Amino acid sequence: MNISEKNFNKILHVFLCLIAVAMIFRKPCSLLIILFAAFNLIFLKKLNYSKTSLILIACIASPVLLELLMFWNNDSFAKGLKAIEKSTSLLIFPLFIIGNYQRVNFFKIAKTYAIVTTLIMLFFFLRFLIIYPELMNKYLNGIDLWEMGYQFADSIGIHAPALNMHLAFVSVCALYFIFESFRNQEKTIVKMARFIVFLLSFFFVLFVNTRMALINVLIGFLIVFFFEIRSKFNTKKIAITAAAVLVLLGGITFFFVQKNPYMKEKYSSVTFAYMDKVGKLDEIDHPEIKVFNSLVTRVSIWKSAWELSVKNLPFGVGASDGKPELNKYYKATNQQFLAKYEFPTHNQFLDFLLKFGILGPFVVFLYIFTIGYLGYDLKNAMILSFFLIFFTSNLTDDFLLRFDGIAFSGLWFSIFGSYWLQQKITLDKVPAVV
Known part of the structure; x- marks a missing residue:
């Protein structure tokens, strides 16, 4: 089948954006991953690998490769296959994303992901207000405040810590692109739109209100601030933007603590x-x-x-x-x-x-800390924040057991790896268009 390079690139990016946005919906996302694999199998000749990219693919696929290596240790053949089936995206994503690494636009995907996911959350939040007014009344009256985030996540069909892991990364990306809008001197209306997306994304992190995600998103913000402040760009504009963001974050957090006094108790005596x-x-x-x-x-x-x-x-x-x-x-x-x-x-x-x-923890360490290495080597705040979010989330949970952790990390790990390969291998060093 013939297809122009331009159209192939467009379809590839549509797939990656749709999969990233649909990650919180297991069944639609699973279908998209299958279609994505089929699309790449049709155009198998377009895939390109090097020794470096194959090593990176092995790192991304290491959890499922370990399952295959240790398959003999399962008591049940059928259950062993089922365990592997959940991790197949760790083969699909690196093979087909890293194989097309030169075509992947990390910043464009991340920007689309942050905006569309935030808008989807806004839709489900408004839906939640309409369908469950009694829960919101309880929330506004200070009754059973601990259950609100979990009820909201359940209304979408996802576990609250998993949802907030996604939202924490969305919020970090949204903040990053606020600074980018000032760096690129975008129009005022665009800057305002990015502020609104960022504030909404942080609002949803607070609303779902899981401990690790809230801590991680705040540390992620600090990482973004640090990298922007140490950059070569206008320090005055960065300082003004940072101050405005901090004031807004402080205001939103203060409002939540006033309306949700259980937060004080949850983050201290209850924990x-x-x-x-x-x-x-x-x-x-x-x-x-x-x-x-x-x-x-x-x-x-x-x-x-x-x-x-x-x-x-x-x-x-x-x-x-x-x-x-x-x-x-x-x-x-x-x-x-x-x-x-x-x-x-x-x-x-x-x-x-x-x-x-014995091999188990070493594979988890290799998988997660390779993400950290990519972020450190690229000096990229979004990748380092993702590493922090995923690492700490897996200290108090086990997201490589769940689709929303396996596919989420595998997708972004592959996208980060593609961006790293572009910087390290591609002769054309012109920065990606943001």
């Missing part, structure tokens, strides 16, 4: 309550009410996962058997609360240690 009950959660009266999302529950899970992992070294229990074996261990150690709710490991390093043994 660190009952730390003397690690491994003994059943001694707490109604633990599902008092410590369901507290640090003590996470630490109790980590303790059990570590103990079970040590017993199953050097090869682990198998990719399909991690959660069932952990649930059995909860019961064997008489931890009824953890057994009742069948908590997963909530730490990606421990999860892979449990499943794959």
Whole structure:
């Protein structure tokens, strides 16, 4: 089939933008990934690889390659295949995105992603106001404030921490492009539109209100500020923009804390309550009410996962058997609360240690820290912020178990890798158009 280079590039970017935006909707995104793979298979001759790009592809695909390597350790052939199926995007994305690395426009994709995702969140927020007015009334009256973000995420069909991981990156991208609009001396109306997108994106991070995402987005903002301030561009304009953004962020945060006093409690006493009950959660009266999302529950899970992992070294229990074996261990150690709710490991390093043994944590480290290396080498605030968001999210959760973590990281890792290859390999060093 013949197609012009211009049309091929357009279709490639439409696919990448659509997949990025649809990432919070599993079924539509899965269909888009299948169509994206089919499209690239039709034009297989356009793919181009080098030794460097193949090494990068191996890093991105390392989690699924580990699953294939350790497939023999699964108790169930069918369940082992199912575990691999969830990770196939870690092969599809690097093969077809890195294979087209010279055609990928990182900044254009990131800009489209930030704007469209924010508009989609605005639509679902307005929908939430209309369909669930009773929940908003409870929120405005200070009743059950802890549940609001989770209810909103559930109305979209995604887990709140996963949604807020996406929104944190969206907000960082939106802030980055505010500075870019001043750097490129765009029209005032464009600058105002970027401010509005940024404020809305940060509003949604606060509304969903998960701890790691809020901390990460604020640190991400600091990374963007740091890189902009140390750049060669007009320091006065950067300072004015930064001051305006900080005032607006402070105002929005103050408004939320006033309307949601539970935030003070959540980020202090609730998080660190009952730390003397690690491994003994059943001694707490109604633990599902008092410590369901507290640090003590996470630490109790980590303790059990570590103990079970040590017993199953050097090869682990198998990719399909991690959660069932952990649930059995909860019961064997008489931890009824953890057994009742069948908590997963909530730490990606421990999860892979449990499943794959000694190799597991090394693969997670390679996968995540290669993203950090790309950001550091490119001195790019968005990539470094993504690394921070994904790394810390996987310290308190296990996003390489979930589609919204696997595909999310695999897509952006491949896009970041393409941009890195453009800078390191392509002879044409003209900066990408933003």
